[in-house]
Amino acid sequence: MTLSIGLALLLAIAMVVSAIMATRGRRSLGISILAAGLASLLASVMFLLLGAPDVAMTEAAIGSGLTTFLFFFVLGRVRRGEHD
Amino acid sequence: MAMIAMASGFLLILIGLFGALSNRNILRMIVAFAVANTGVNLVLVAVGYMDGRTAPILNEAVPVAEATARIIDPVPQALVLTAIVIGVGVTALMLAYAYKLFKTKGTLDISQYTDLKW
Amino acid sequence: MIKRFTLMLLLAGLGAIFAGLMLDYVPDAELNRTADYYAKNTAADLGAANIVTAIIVTYRGLDTLGEVTVLFLTAAIVGLVLAREKHEQSQPKREHPPTGELLTTGTRLLLPLILLFGAYVFSHGHLTPGGGFQGGAILASGMLLMLLSHPLRRFGHRTIAVVESIAGLAFVFIGVLGIALAGGFLDNRILPIGTLGELVSAGAIPLIYSFVGLKVGAEFSSMLLNLSETEEL
Numbered sequence: 001m002t003l004s005i006g007l008a009l010l011l012a013i014a015m016v017v018s019a020i021m022a023t024r025g026r027r028s029l030g031i032s033i034l035a036a037g038l039a040s041l042l043a044s045v046m047f048l049l050l051g052a053p054d055v056a057m058t059e060a061a062i063g064s065g066l067t068t069f070l071f072f073f074v075l076g077r078v079r080r081g082e083h084d
Numbered sequence: 085m086a087m088i089a090m091a092s093g094f095l096l097i098l099i100g101l102f103g104a105l106s107n108r109n110i111l112r113m114i115v116a117f118a119v120a121n122t123g124v125n126l127v128l129v130a131v132g133y134m135d136g137r138t139a140p141i142l143n144e145a146v147p148v149a150e151a152t153a154r155i156i157d158p159v160p161q162a163l164v165l166t167a168i169v170i171g172v173g174v175t176a177l178m179l180a181y182a183y184k185l186f187k188t189k190g191t192l193d194i195s196q197y198t199d200l201k202w
Numbered sequence: 203m204i205k206r207f208t209l210m211l212l213l214a215g216l217g218a219i220f221a222g223l224m225l226d227y228v229p230d231a232e233l234n235r236t237a238d239y240y241a242k243n244t245a246a247d248l249g250a251a252n253i254v255t256a257i258i259v260t261y262r263g264l265d266t267l268g269e270v271t272v273l274f275l276t277a278a279i280v281g282l283v284l285a286r287e288k289h290e291q292s293q294p295k296r297e298h299p300p301t302g303e304l305l306t307t308g309t310r311l312l313l314p315l316i317l318l319f320g321a322y323v324f325s326h327g328h329l330t331p332g333g334g335f336q337g338g339a340i341l342a343s344g345m346l347l348m349l350l351s352h353p354l355r356r357f358g359h360r361t362i363a364v365v366e367s368i369a370g371l372a373f374v375f376i377g378v379l380g381i382a383l384a385g386g387f388l389d390n391r392i393l394p395i396g397t398l399g400e401l402v403s404a405g406a407i408p409l410i411y412s413f414v415g416l417k418v419g420a421e422f423s424s425m426l427l428n429l430s431e432t433e434e435l
Contacts, residue, residue, distance in 0.1 A: 004085065005085055005088070008085055008088045008089065009088060011092075012088050012089070012091070012092035015092055015096065016092060016095050016096070016099070019095075019096050019099045019100070019119050019123075020099060022103070022115055022116070022119055023099055023100065023102065023103025023107070023112070023115070023116045023119060024103065029109070029111055029112065032112060032115050033115055036115050036118050036119050039096070039119060039122060040118075040122050043096075043122050043125070043126055046089055046092075046126065047126075047129055049085070049089075050085070050086070050089055050129055050130060050132075050133050051133060051137070051138055051139045051156050052129050052132075052139065052161045052164075053139055053141075053331035054161060054165060054252075054254050054255075054331045054332070054333065054336075055125075055129055055161050055164050055165060055168070056331075057331055057332060057336045058165055058168050058169070058335055058336050058339075059122075059125070059168055061336055061339040061340060061343070062168055062169060062172050062335070062336075062339045063121075063122065063125075063168050063171070063172060065339070065343065066172055066339060066342065066343070066422065067118055067172055067175055069346065069426075070172075070175065070176055070179055070425075070426075070429065071111070071114075071115065071179070073179075073426075073429045073430065074111070074179045074182065074183055074429065075111065077183060077432055078111075078182075078183065078186045078192060086229055087224070087227075090224055090227070091224065094217075094220040094224065097220075098213055098216060098217055098220075101213065101216070102209065102213055105209055106206070106209060131227075133229065134229055134230060134231075134233075135229065139331075140241070140252075140253040140254060141251060141252050141253065141254075141330070141331065142244070142245055142251045142252075142253070142398070143251060143399070148245045148398070151241045151242070151245070152233060152238060152241045152242055155233075155241055155253070157230075157233060157234070157237045158237060158240060158241075158253045158254050158257055159236060159237060159240075159257065161254050162254055162257040162258050162262060162265075165254070165258060165335060166258075166265060166266075166269045169269060169273065169335055169418070170269060170272055170273075173272060173273055173276035174276075176276060176280055176425055177276055177279060177280060179429075180279075180280045180283045180284055180429070181283065183284070183432065184283055184284075
């Protein structure tokens with residue numbers, strides 16, 4: 001019982017840290033996008049711990065994979081406006 | 085366990101809102117919206133969790149006769165499936181608009197778009 | 203400075219509301235009445251082993267129709283917003299370095315496996331976790347691999363549009379058949395229910411979900427195709 005609670009705590013902390021990195025950074029935009037994708041992936045593992053395998057699969061495939069790829073497509077097209 | 089997931093979901097919503105309202109680059113705002121979306125879905129799924137029970141799929145581990153005593157609430161999961169797909173559709177639309185905006189003015193800084201200000 | 207302060211005030215207020223919600227929350231001990239009904243009657247009425255699939259396709263099928271409509275609108279609007287202007291019909295002169303041998307050979311090996319896996323996921327949606335939306339996303343990722351390894355090839359929009367339209371029409375047609383032959387819209391008892399746990403069981407649920415999977419895969423593919431055909435600014 002405590003194994004899953006410890007794992008959930010670890011996942012929650014890692015998710016919040018990567019979300020902060022995604023929104024707050026003075027880093028480049030590429031790292032922000034990757035951090036948001038990482039937060040989504042960790043949320044997908046947490047969905048599995050909460051007993052929802054359908055939602056975990058959907059979040060991993062669509063929320064983490066496709067969204068990150070869409071962001072990188074558009075980032076590649078607007079390369080000039082990237083540095084702010 | 086549901087409390088941990090719900091607390092982290094609420095934190096993600098707050099972080100996403102902060103990022104959407106305090107950044108000036110349009111792409112960073114869209115990234116923050118995506119993070120807030122993830123947070124909302126996490127809170128919704130965490131509401132349906134019950135201690136000691138398992139996923140709502142009937143197989144030899146959860147036979148039909150004892151389904152009522154062994155599974156968690158399946159309705160929030162159905163809602164969240166729809167919400168994730170629509171969230172990614174909205175993100176794709178926002179990105180298409182951001183691309184068109186960049187094509188007209190050449191900058192992604194939202195304080196340069198003053199056409200609608202009086 | 204004032205802006206940042208007001209923002210912090212707003213977030214603190216929202217945080218207080220969330221904390222109040224969380225402190226009052228007590229997880230349920232028993233299933234509520236709706237979930238109880240779904241748990242008891244899914245196997246007997248519908249014959250589906252995955253209760254979430256049964257809810258999405260049959261019990262709350264009208265919501266799925268709404269979601270499919272929203273996705274269709276999204277794909278159409280992305281295609282409209284990113285349409286190339288008509289007078290630029292000539293081939294753009296893009297110099298692309300040839301993609302590496304690893305990528306092209308890997309694509310040739312992996313693409314049939316990805317398509318097979320996607321078809322497996324959406325046809326077994328009523329038995330294991332999975333279903334139309336996940337299978338459609340896997341199909342779209344196969345298309346993405348092809349876009350990455352052949353960046354200069356022009357893919358036809360017409361094939362994808364035809365697949366999407368036919369899948370959408372078939373979905374609505376099966377739903378209307380449900381009104382004519384069985385209980386209501388998207389009722390799955392138009393085909394025999396069969397035994398719990400087999401592939402050919404649960405009436406029309408595999409058929410409906412397969413069409414949904416094809417439609418979602420075609421929509422995501424068309425969105426990716428439109429985004430990749432924009433010019434480099």
